[in-house]
Amino acid sequence: MLLLALDTATPAVTVALHDGERVLAEYGRVDARRHGELLLPAVDRVLAEAGVKLGSVTGFVVGAGPGPYTGLRVGLVTAAGFGAATGAPVYGLCTLDGIAYAAGRAGLDTGGRPFTVATDARRKEVYWARYADPRTRLTEPAVDRPAEVAGQVADGPAVGAGALLYGDVFRDVPAGMPEHQSAGALAALAAEKLAAGGTDGFLNEPGEPVRPLYLRRPDAQVPANYKVVTPR
Structure with a gap:
C-alpha cells in the first residue's frame, strides 16, 4: 500500500505519503492564498523525499472539506487528475x-x-x-x-x-492540539480504514468521484443584472 494524501480545505497545503504502516514523507505549509501555487511542488517534494514515483502510488486520499470553495477545489481536482492519470483509486475523507x-x-x-x-x-x-x-x-x-x-x-x-x-464560545481548547489539517494523519486514518477491509467513513464508493463538502455557495457570484456589451 502506498497512499498519497493531500488536503487544501484549510489554510494549510498539506501532502503526505503513507505505506500502510507509517508516514514516509510529509510536507505542509500554511498559506491560505496560494493553494494552487504550492500544492504540486509539495507533491513533488514528498515523492522525491520518499524516493517514489507517482505511478507507484496505489491510492490517493483527499480531504473533501468542508472548506472554502476556491481552496478546496484545488485539492479535489488535483487528486482526481492523479487518479485518472494513474488508474489508482481516489478516496475522499471529511477534513x-x-x-x-x-x-x-x-x-x-x-x-x-x-x-x-x-x-x-x-x-x-x-x-x-x-x-x-x-x-x-x-x-x-x-x-x-x-x-x-x-x-x-x-x-x-x-x-x-x-x-x-472563538475562545468565548469554545472555552476548553487544550494546548498542543492540531490547528489545521495534517495529510499524515489523513493518510493514516485512510490506511486504517482500508486495512479493516471496508469503505465506511469514506465519502465516495470505489470508482466514484469525491463529492466536495462545500456546505454553502462560493463567495464569487455571477452578477444577476450585468450589462450586455455584445452586438444584438
Whole structure:
C-alpha cells in the first residue's frame, strides 16, 4: 500500500505519503492564498523525499472539506487528475475527521466526553462537527456562527483553528492540539480504514468521484443584472 494524501480545505497545503504502516514523507505549509501555487511542488517534494514515483502510488486520499470553495477545489481536482492519470483509486475523507484523528494522535484527553472540531469558515463562521472519539463522528459537518452553536459545543473540549479563533464560545481548547489539517494523519486514518477491509467513513464508493463538502455557495457570484456589451 502506498497512499498519497493531500488536503487544501484549510489554510494549510498539506501532502503526505503513507505505506500502510507509517508516514514516509510529509510536507505542509500554511498559506491560505496560494493553494494552487504550492500544492504540486509539495507533491513533488514528498515523492522525491520518499524516493517514489507517482505511478507507484496505489491510492490517493483527499480531504473533501468542508472548506472554502476556491481552496478546496484545488485539492479535489488535483487528486482526481492523479487518479485518472494513474488508474489508482481516489478516496475522499471529511477534513474534520482528519483533524479529529490527528488530535487523538496528539494525545487529546476528553475525559470520556464528546469533543468538537472547528475550523475557520470566514464570514465570522466555523465549519464544525462533534466526535465521540477521534475515529467516530457524531454529527454531520455544518457551518454556523459560533454563537449559534454555543449550547451544542459547551460540553467537552474543542480543537482546530475555529476553536482558537472563538475562545468565548469554545472555552476548553487544550494546548498542543492540531490547528489545521495534517495529510499524515489523513493518510493514516485512510490506511486504517482500508486495512479493516471496508469503505465506511469514506465519502465516495470505489470508482466514484469525491463529492466536495462545500456546505454553502462560493463567495464569487455571477452578477444577476450585468450589462450586455455584445452586438444584438
